[in-house]
Amino acid sequence: MERHSDAETVSGDDPVGESVDDAAQARRDSRPSGHVDEADSAGADDSELTQPRLGLVGWLRWIWRQLTSMRTALFLLLLLAVAAVPGSLVPQHTSDPNGVAQYKLAHPVLYPILDKLQVFDTYTSVWFSAIYLLLFVSLVGCVIPRIKHHLEALRARPPRTPARLQRMAGYRVRVLKGMASDGTASDVLRARQTAITEAQRLLKASGYRTVVLETTRDASVSAERGYLRETGNIVFHAALVGILVAVGIGGGYSYTGQRIVVDGQSFVNTLVNYDSFNPGRFVETSALSPYSITLRSLDVKYESKNKNALGSPLDYTAHVTATQNGRSAQRTIKVNEPLGIGGTNVYLLGNGYAPVITVRDPSGHEVFHDSIPFPSQDANLTSQGVVKVPDGLKQQLGMIGFFYPTAMKLPSGAYTSSYPDTRDPMLGLTVYAGDLGLDKGTPVSVYALDIDKLTELAGPGAKQPGIDLRPGQTKDLPNGLGTVTFDGVKRFVSLDIHHDPTQLWMLLFAALVLGGLLTSLFVPRRRLWVKAIAQPDGSLRLEYAGLARGEDPRLDAAVASVAERHIARLTGSPAGRGTDQTT
Amino acid sequence: MLDTLSQAFIYVAMGLYAIAFVAFALDLARRSARVTIPESVPSAVSRRARVADDIVFVEAGAVAQGADAVGSDAGAAGGTAIATAVAPDGQSSRGGAISRLSSRIENDVQRGRATSTSLRVAMALTTTGWAFHLFADIFRGVAAGRVPWANMWEFSMTATLIIVGIFLLANLRFDLRYLGTFVLGFVCLVLMLATTVYYVPVVPLPPALQSYWLVIHILVAMLGTAFFALGFGLAVAQLFQVRREHRVAQNLPTRLRFLGTLPKSDTLESLAYRVTIVGFIFWTFTLIAGAIWAEKAWGSYWSWDTKEVWTFIVWVVYAGYIHARATRGWRGTRSAWLAIVGFSAVLFNFGVVNVFFHGLHSYSGLS
Numbered sequence: 001m002e003r004h005s006d007a008e009t010v011s012g013d014d015p016v017g018e019s020v021d022d023a024a025q026a027r028r029d030s031r032p033s034g035h036v037d038e039a040d041s042a043g044a045d046d047s048e049l050t051q052p053r054l055g056l057v058g059w060l061r062w063i064w065r066q067l068t069s070m071r072t073a074l075f076l077l078l079l080l081a082v083a084a085v086p087g088s089l090v091p092q093h094t095s096d097p098n099g100v101a102q103y104k105l106a107h108p109v110l111y112p113i114l115d116k117l118q119v120f121d122t123y124t125s126v127w128f129s130a131i132y133l134l135l136f137v138s139l140v141g142c143v144i145p146r147i148k149h150h151l152e153a154l155r156a157r158p159p160r161t162p163a164r165l166q167r168m169a170g171y172r173v174r175v176l177k178g179m180a181s182d183g184t185a186s187d188v189l190r191a192r193q194t195a196i197t198e199a200q201r202l203l204k205a206s207g208y209r210t211v212v213l214e215t216t217r218d219a220s221v222s223a224e225r226g227y228l229r230e231t232g233n234i235v236f237h238a239a240l241v242g243i244l245v246a247v248g249i250g251g252g253y254s255y256t257g258q259r260i261v262v263d264g265q266s267f268v269n270t271l272v273n274y275d276s277f278n279p280g281r282f283v284e285t286s287a288l289s290p291y292s293i294t295l296r297s298l299d300v301k302y303e304s305k306n307k308n309a310l311g312s313p314l315d316y317t318a319h320v321t322a323t324q325n326g327r328s329a330q331r332t333i334k335v336n337e338p339l340g341i342g343g344t345n346v347y348l349l350g351n352g353y354a355p356v357i358t359v360r361d362p363s364g365h366e367v368f369h370d371s372i373p374f375p376s377q378d379a380n381l382t383s384q385g386v387v388k389v390p391d392g393l394k395q396q397l398g399m400i401g402f403f404y405p406t407a408m409k410l411p412s413g414a415y416t417s418s419y420p421d422t423r424d425p426m427l428g429l430t431v432y433a434g435d436l437g438l439d440k441g442t443p444v445s446v447y448a449l450d451i452d453k454l455t456e457l458a459g460p461g462a463k464q465p466g467i468d469l470r471p472g473q474t475k476d477l478p479n480g481l482g483t484v485t486f487d488g489v490k491r492f493v494s495l496d497i498h499h500d501p502t503q504l505w506m507l508l509f510a511a512l513v514l515g516g517l518l519t520s521l522f523v524p525r526r527r528l529w530v531k532a533i534a535q536p537d538g539s540l541r542l543e544y545a546g547l548a549r550g551e552d553p554r555l556d557a558a559v560a561s562v563a564e565r566h567i568a569r570l571t572g573s574p575a576g577r578g579t580d581q582t583t
Numbered sequence: 584m585l586d587t588l589s590q591a592f593i594y595v596a597m598g599l600y601a602i603a604f605v606a607f608a609l610d611l612a613r614r615s616a617r618v619t620i621p622e623s624v625p626s627a628v629s630r631r632a633r634v635a636d637d638i639v640f641v642e643a644g645a646v647a648q649g650a651d652a653v654g655s656d657a658g659a660a661g662g663t664a665i666a667t668a669v670a671p672d673g674q675s676s677r678g679g680a681i682s683r684l685s686s687r688i689e690n691d692v693q694r695g696r697a698t699s700t701s702l703r704v705a706m707a708l709t710t711t712g713w714a715f716h717l718f719a720d721i722f723r724g725v726a727a728g729r730v731p732w733a734n735m736w737e738f739s740m741t742a743t744l745i746i747v748g749i750f751l752l753a754n755l756r757f758d759l760r761y762l763g764t765f766v767l768g769f770v771c772l773v774l775m776l777a778t779t780v781y782y783v784p785v786v787p788l789p790p791a792l793q794s795y796w797l798v799i800h801i802l803v804a805m806l807g808t809a810f811f812a813l814g815f816g817l818a819v820a821q822l823f824q825v826r827r828e829h830r831v832a833q834n835l836p837t838r839l840r841f842l843g844t845l846p847k848s849d850t851l852e853s854l855a856y857r858v859t860i861v862g863f864i865f866w867t868f869t870l871i872a873g874a875i876w877a878e879k880a881w882g883s884y885w886s887w888d889t890k891e892v893w894t895f896i897v898w899v900v901y902a903g904y905i906h907a908r909a910t911r912g913w914r915g916t917r918s919a920w921l922a923i924v925g926f927s928a929v930l931f932n933f934g935v936v937n938v939f940f941h942g943l944h945s946y947s948g949l950s
């Protein structure tokens with residue numbers, strides 16, 4: 001029987017001679033230095049400090065020890081929290097470039113200083129990176145020895161029962177009278193053995209790892225449970241490292257891009273089709289996964305009943321045809337429901353109006369016809385865009401247009417939009433002629449018009465007023481250049497395409513963080529001892545006690561419950577109170 | 584209509600809470616009177632030192648029969664087994680061991696369950712107020728046709744509901760009524776601020792918020808906040824208690840004598856810790872759920888948006904708190920300060936970041 005082999009191997013020593021320092025011993029483990037549970041040899045670090053000559057290895061060891069101590073971890077954590085603050089107070093290049101530009105104008109003195117300090121790129125700055133990298137070095141240095149130690153602990157038996165249980169938590173004694181029927185020595189010993197076997201069974205059933213120890217004076221079960229607590233802690237910390245690594249790798253292999261698509265148009269996932277594209281360092285831009293998305297329609301719903309929220313958007317749904325590997329499918333993209341296709345996610349992040357405009361020369365010949373996305377300027381979707389007609393007319397033509405889905409004249413005579421839907425759409429054009437600057441070969445934004453080299457022909461700055469058009473209307477362009485027609489308006493969507501191969505890993509690590517945290521904070525790690533001593537009067541003295549390792553507010557209750565159930569078993573009474581997990 | 588009713592209920596709840604606050608405060612004042620010479624009352628440790636071992640004698644008999652062997656109510660049980668409880672308090676044992684703390688806590692926490700009239704009134708008012716509060720919240724939710732936590736007004740209303748709810752629940756297990764003044768005071772302040780500054784009528788959800796993650800992410804954030812709030816209260820009480828204990832140890836006169844009726848500082852610390860780690864778990868989940876949602880709604884799970892940054896800061900501060908509790912020289916007062924800083928950051932994240940910082944999270948509903 002297992003019990004016997006255990007007894008043989010361990011019972012040799014006389015436990016009376018054992019150090020009373022079991023508690024301290026039990027706690028020492030491989031906790032990082034500076035841990036409260038470290039044995040109270042407070043001098044450990046200090047003595048090293050005061051040693052006169054350390055030598056290089058000594059110094060390195062000392063530095064490593066400092067770096068992986070609890071105090072350093074704590075210090076770096078708090079430093080990380082503080083270092084994260086400035087990035088929230090000052091606009092960041094990555095998330096709010098316009099904010100940074102404004103900040104520069106508003107704080108001409110402060111800006112260069114903060115810029116030098118990389119405050120506008122806090123989260124990629126040298127100092128912020130240094131803090132978290134040090135923290136993670138510390139973390140790794142901390143976790144590796146603990147893993148090693150924990151693996152050993154998982155294989156080891158629970159340590160010997162302390163000689164004097166009364167120094168332990170939850171200590172209680174039950175004296176069983178009449179266990180032995182005739183009171184002979186062998187009879188009492190048999191009772192002792194029964195008690196211990198029962199205790200072992202009980203503890204095993206409650207998830208404890210047990211070992212039975214026998215001496216001439218007493219027999220005892222030493223039990224330990226809650227190894228999962230340390231496992232959880234290690235998993236938690238390791239998963240944090242995993243997250244950091246996944247973020248690092250993900251940055252290199254992911255890409256994001258934007259593309260504006262008008263009703264009826266398609267987007268093909270190749271580099272040239274992006275309006276903007278930000279690849280990670282290792283992305284093969286020539287090998288993006290081939291697919292295309294055609295926007296069939298965008299459905300937009302606005303609130304029209306609730307007086308407090310007239311015109312606020314209720315729903316955006318883009319109906320698209322997604323084509324991949326020659327197969328097409330009708331899909332939808334909504335704000336919280338991106339479309340997953342070809343290893344990328346396609347998000348609907350913006351939308352607006354794209355007026356359809358036709359320009360003809362004086363002979364009626366069509367020189368321009370297109371739907372042009374006008375980015376919106378306000379909640380009622382007053383939208384502004386640029387029309388460029390480089391060829392076909394006497395002069396190059398540029399127009400700045402305002403589109404009002406529901407036009408409303410302000411007292412000043414200017415227009416604005418009073419509702420986001422097209423209840424009374426109107427297009428207002430300011431017309432310029434001259435050099436559009438398209439021929440120089442330098443890329444020019446389609447959303448901007450450089451009016452420096454242009455002459456305003458119609459608009460607030462010219463003799464002739466701007467051209468206002470309702471859908472279907474055609475008006476003459478100034479200087480006899482021809483005509484312009486507002487054919488109608490379409491919707492456009494702005495799609496964000498993201499590819500991040502580490503996303504699932506992130507999710508996995510996040511789940512491990514949470515799981516590790518739960519186990520490490522709520523699984524109690526404890527030792528429990530049941531000791532049986534045969535007394536001269538034929539009674540059996542049973543002692544129970546426990547030792548918490550880490551926070552364990554319920555230790556006392558656990559000892560009490562074990563005692564209760566144990567006695568119940570021995571006396572044959574129904575287990576009654578407490579949860580007997582063996583039944 | 585329902586929203587108006589909801590507001591009416593909130594005002595009633597606030598009224599009841601305000602009176603409860605006064606009653607809790609009165610109770611603290613009464614406690615001061617009760618503790619005339621607090622130090623003449625033996626401390627839990629010294630009392631326990633006099634207690635004999637927990638020894639119970641059990642008659643087993645060769646043929647044992649059904650008997651309630653351990654309890655002191657053995658008389659009621661039949662059979663041959665006779666149990667004699669010797670230990671007077673049947674709970675603990677001789678002092679000395681380091682890990683004795685745990686058993687002590689349960690006693691210490693429950694110590695002084697004694698109830699004054701003002702305390703009973705305060706609890707009754709709080710419970711009644713909570714019922715009104717609950718209905719106010721439900722009405723708002725029904726009026727809006729969704730969960731009532733999609734803007735700052737609703738968040739304030741529901742988060743305070745949860746704080747009071749958890750306070751009441753926790754009281755079933757631990758006697759935390761001495762925190763009533765803090766909890767009710769805090770909740771009244773938040774609700775007053777919210778009704779005057781944060782109130783917005785019911786409006787439909789913008790598409791970015793139409794997600795089940797709204798339900799999960801924010802609910803968990805509120806739970807986390809509630810536990811952090813209790814942890815904060817306990818940490819503050821702990822700091823006061825530490826100061827008082829120092830002065831007592833030096834035979835100096837103590838002020839705030841009601842502290843004499845509260846658990847000792849290490850008990851308060853342990854309670855604060857237990858409450859705070861629950862909050863921390865919820866907060867961790869908030870962070871993760873927020874990242875998942877951000878990935879769905881904004882296309883990126885982390886963009887260092889101001890709100891994300893502050894949620895992260897709060898998380899790191901509390902991770903610091905947990906570490907501090909495990910770091911020699913930091914357990915006790917210093918770690919308590921971290922719990923206080925952490926909750927301040929939570930409040931800042933809600934009250935200041937939402938309103939004054941701009942970022943992707945512009946969902947306060949205020950304009």
Ligand code: HEM
Nearest residue numbers: 032068069070073135138139142232233236520902905909
């Ligand atoms: C990114 C940095 C870190 C974070 C966010 C972090 C977070 C946490 C959290 C939340 C806990 C409590 C949950 C648990 O026990 O698993 C914890 C515990 C612990 N951490 Fe860390 N940690 C970090 C780095 C470190 C480092 C560098 C060390 C080593 C010096 C360390 C050592 C420990 C130890 C020993 C515990 C257990 C505390 C106890 O015994 O109660 N941690 N950490």
